[in-house]
Amino acid sequence: MVSLKPNSRKILELAGVPALAIVLGLVVGAIAMVWMGYSPVQGYRGLFAGIFGDSFSFGETIRSMTPLIYTGLAVAFAFKTGLFNIGVEGQFVLGMLAGALVGAALPGLPWLIHVMLAIGAGALAGACWAAIPGLLKGKFGVHEVITTIMLNYVSLILVNFLIRNYFRVTAQEATANVAPSADLTIVALKHLTGGARVHWGILIALLFMVAIAFILYRTTLGYEVRAVGFNPMAAQYGGINVTKNIVLAMLISGAVAGAGGAVEILGVFGRMAVSPVLPGVGFDGIAVALIGNNNPFGVLFGAFLFGALKTGAIQMQYQTQVPYAIIRVVIAGIVFFVATKEMVRWLLRLKRREA
Amino acid sequence: MEPVIEMRSISKVFPRVVANDKINISVAPGEIHALLGENGAGKSTLMNVLYGLYQPTEGDIYIHGKKAEITNPNAAIAMGIGMVHQHFMLIPPMTVAENIVLGHEPRKFGFLDLSRAVERVEEISRRYGLQVDPRAKVENISVGMQQRTEILKALYRGAEILILDEPTAVLTPQEITELFEIMRNLIKEGKSIIFITHKLKEIMAVSDRVTVIRRGRVVDTVRTRDTNPQDLAAKMVGRQVSLQINKQIGVPGEKIMELIDLYALSNRKLPALRGVSLEIRRGEIVGLAGVDGNGQSELVEVIAGLRKAQSGKVMMLGRDITNYTPRKVISCGISHIPEDRQARGLVLDFNIEENMILETYYQDGFANGLILNHKQIEQHARRLIREFDIRPTDEKAFARSLSGGNQQKVIIAREVDGDPELLIAAQPTRGLDVGAIEFVHKRIVGQRDRGKAVLLVSLDLDEIMALSDRIAVIYEGRIVGAVSASEATEEMLGLMMAGAAG
Numbered sequence A: 001m002v003s004l005k006p007n008s009r010k011i012l013e014l015a016g017v018p019a020l021a022i023v024l025g026l027v028v029g030a031i032a033m034v035w036m037g038y039s040p041v042q043g044y045r046g047l048f049a050g051i052f053g054d055s056f057s058f059g060e061t062i063r064s065m066t067p068l069i070y071t072g073l074a075v076a077f078a079f080k081t082g083l084f085n086i087g088v089e090g091q092f093v094l095g096m097l098a099g100a101l102v103g104a105a106l107p108g109l110p111w112l113i114h115v116m117l118a119i120g121a122g123a124l125a126g127a128c129w130a131a132i133p134g135l136l137k138g139k140f141g142v143h144e145v146i147t148t149i150m151l152n153y154v155s156l157i158l159v160n161f162l163i164r165n166y167f168r169v170t171a172q173e174a175t176a177n178v179a180p181s182a183d184l185t186i187v188a189l190k191h192l193t194g195g196a197r198v199h200w201g202i203l204i205a206l207l208f209m210v211a212i213a214f215i216l217y218r219t220t221l222g223y224e225v226r227a228v229g230f231n232p233m234a235a236q237y238g239g240i241n242v243t244k245n246i247v248l249a250m251l252i253s254g255a256v257a258g259a260g261g262a263v264e265i266l267g268v269f270g271r272m273a274v275s276p277v278l279p280g281v282g283f284d285g286i287a288v289a290l291i292g293n294n295n296p297f298g299v300l301f302g303a304f305l306f307g308a309l310k311t312g313a314i315q316m317q318y319q320t321q322v323p324y325a326i327i328r329v330v331i332a333g334i335v336f337f338v339a340t341k342e343m344v345r346w347l348l349r350l351k352r353r354e355a
Numbered sequence B: 001m002e003p004v005i006e007m008r009s010i011s012k013v014f015p016r017v018v019a020n021d022k023i024n025i026s027v028a029p030g031e032i033h034a035l036l037g038e039n040g041a042g043k044s045t046l047m048n049v050l051y052g053l054y055q056p057t058e059g060d061i062y063i064h065g066k067k068a069e070i071t072n073p074n075a076a077i078a079m080g081i082g083m084v085h086q087h088f089m090l091i092p093p094m095t096v097a098e099n100i101v102l103g104h105e106p107r108k109f110g111f112l113d114l115s116r117a118v119e120r121v122e123e124i125s126r127r128y129g130l131q132v133d134p135r136a137k138v139e140n141i142s143v144g145m146q147q148r149t150e151i152l153k154a155l156y157r158g159a160e161i162l163i164l165d166e167p168t169a170v171l172t173p174q175e176i177t178e179l180f181e182i183m184r185n186l187i188k189e190g191k192s193i194i195f196i197t198h199k200l201k202e203i204m205a206v207s208d209r210v211t212v213i214r215r216g217r218v219v220d221t222v223r224t225r226d227t228n229p230q231d232l233a234a235k236m237v238g239r240q241v242s243l244q245i246n247k248q249i250g251v252p253g254e255k256i257m258e259l260i261d262l263y264a265l266s267n268r269k270l271p272a273l274r275g276v277s278l279e280i281r282r283g284e285i286v287g288l289a290g291v292d293g294n295g296q297s298e299l300v301e302v303i304a305g306l307r308k309a310q311s312g313k314v315m316m317l318g319r320d321i322t323n324y325t326p327r328k329v330i331s332c333g334i335s336h337i338p339e340d341r342q343a344r345g346l347v348l349d350f351n352i353e354e355n356m357i358l359e360t361y362y363q364d365g366f367a368n369g370l371i372l373n374h375k376q377i378e379q380h381a382r383r384l385i386r387e388f389d390i391r392p393t394d395e396k397a398f399a400r401s402l403s404g405g406n407q408q409k410v411i412i413a414r415e416v417d418g419d420p421e422l423l424i425a426a427q428p429t430r431g432l433d434v435g436a437i438e439f440v441h442k443r444i445v446g447q448r449d450r451g452k453a454v455l456l457v458s459l460d461l462d463e464i465m466a467l468s469d470r471i472a473v474i475y476e477g478r479i480v481g482a483v484s485a486s487e488a489t490e491e492m493l494g495l496m497m498a499g500a501a502g
């Protein structure tokens, strides 16, 4: 057994799979464009301009990736325990409402304190909402995929009901406006980017990312969570309380999602309105986590990719008439190719062999 | 005669290890060819190359003299190669029959014809004398039956060349004799077998030729009748190995553990323990003998807190610890080498250092409050890797990438290192090479000599007889007798294991 130098192949595979998936996803989108009678070259030029074209576009890209970092982290963290938290969407929505209410109440508090309270409220709401499937799974073995999917719809109806009946102001079906003391707008940056809605939420998201990575890899809690996720039988054998960890992982996951919801209200919308549909960022979080290989730093990359595609698509539609929905095709393609990782790996290997 | 298989100058390089280094090996028709080598020598890797699971870094494979491109297991199966892996590759929630026919299912109107599958399985299982329950789910059957299922799976696919990677490690002596019978029958039908084992006795008993591998290279290929166990052991390890256990007569002291009338259910909710009573003293190794599936696994799990006792008591140093959580059991000074290293003993996706702290990660030294102390964890692993000769010596290597024997060594290092009051060792040397077995046996006897207690559960009667001070026999969930090891004979234990009162 002769030792060789540390492997660069693993790194190549980690980065190589998403990279190839992105290319393949764009190819699929191009085919769809041609098929619908548009020019892919023009379409993608518009897309690119919509992402990096000017400071406004780039600001909006940051804005739209921000909530995806939270939801991506939430999905990834739960996944490390072997839980598939499809309920990030609902936890996010509950977090939005809690953030909106606390953000509107208590005006006049010092900014930092008010912001922390409002985000904390969002986290708490998300955690409570996630506790339901967590306990059902931990205590009774009810599969979390079923419960979290169902709770997503419950959350939408619940939040709308609460706003309509208890929290609306005047004739509008929305909560009161968030007080200036809880506003996350970065005024200077807003001017700099020609009115893009970049806000402090992105920095808070990065803090969350580092915190989640720290918990996972540097703490006993993270050790337990990962052990349970990889092999619950061995975790149990080692004296780790599997049930406790399942519930705890769900709570943390829900808290991150809920915090993301609050941040979105404080930074972008300024209040929470009744909505006929779920915002969708929770669902996108699943794909973001997938692309990021459930790694916190991978999530950042995945969120950027998704945020960029979504913002760029608006510009693309505006400039080139290529419909926004095409980007959904691209995204679906990317997710598909990442999910069928084995297939992509196989393609990579074929390429190596030819080389 | 033209060889059925010829592997020429095969090398396989993993990112950090050269597992096979220009290996030449050939198998004649109708031959049982044994592969012998230390843990991590590269035996499984070489066989995985032959079975199409790995592509060799260099070298060619010839089957019946023709160069073969074995790019995947299906290609191997099509060429008549069947493999029974060292670690089972069964799907736990599916039945035995479903697992066996998987990929080659009998169909009716395009759908799986389950009753035919069961029939076919019963038919071949009768023909080769390998007993399984075709309708049982794999997750509910014993390790021994899982192994038999694996063998049937290969036979079902019409293997002409059968690779058996440590098939006997999990079988009872009786089953091993039966397996040898089957192997000899297969040879008579002109099939060829590559047989991996660490047990020299088995090699002497059944093989025609032996190839010895050390650190990825072929040391020698010899005819079995021209060699002997001492010789083989020396070739393989590169030094003389003591095949005998040297131990003084033990001096049992106070009672450490007492089991009183324990009852418990199996995974299938059938009675598994039906009134087990047993005591273990300081300075004593108690061997628990029995045919696989008579309640050994359940007994160990009940003591370890991994399975609920319905009634009865587990007393540790006078304290009632029945149905304690695993963590509390561990903190009472009980350590446990589990019988199934991959299902229970290791987190395969953790690296060695993470696996070394599976029970202790939260304790002072490894963690300051909630924060893990990576430096300590790393040093701890390095020390154990050195002390227990785990290869490769890289504490960041994933458990999954280790050879079977080295995975076992990681567990043993972890469990013995805490110097437990009571060490429960279930099949502790399963899959270890003779050198490593010698080492583990020394450690187990060492525990005893330091006044600690050991409960040794093993299907290997030789091991039980060689190590134990007292031997208890379990049959259908009861201890049917306990004898002092000096008085025990193989015949007597055999009778007791078959249910005749001792």
Ligand SMILES: Nc1ncnc2c1ncn2[C@@H]1O[C@H](COP(=O)(O)OP(=O)(O)OP(=O)(O)O)[C@@H](O)[C@H]1O
Pocket (backbone or CB within 6 Å): A001, B014, B015, B016, B017, B018, B019, B037, B038, B039, B040, B041, B042, B043, B044, B045, B046, B086, B391, B392, B401, B402, B403, B404, B405, B406, B431
């Ligand atoms: N997938 C892999 N990735 C990296 N290294 C590997 C991999 N598989 C095996 N190895 C390494 O290759 C070497 C040979 O392993 P192999 O499993 O072939 O040993 P073995 O002879 O079967 O040992 P044992 O008797 O313990 O089963 C070991 O050092 C092992 O750590």
Ligand SMILES: [Mg+2]
Pocket (backbone or CB within 6 Å): B043, B044, B045, B086, B165, B403, B404, B405
């Ligand atoms: Mg092996």
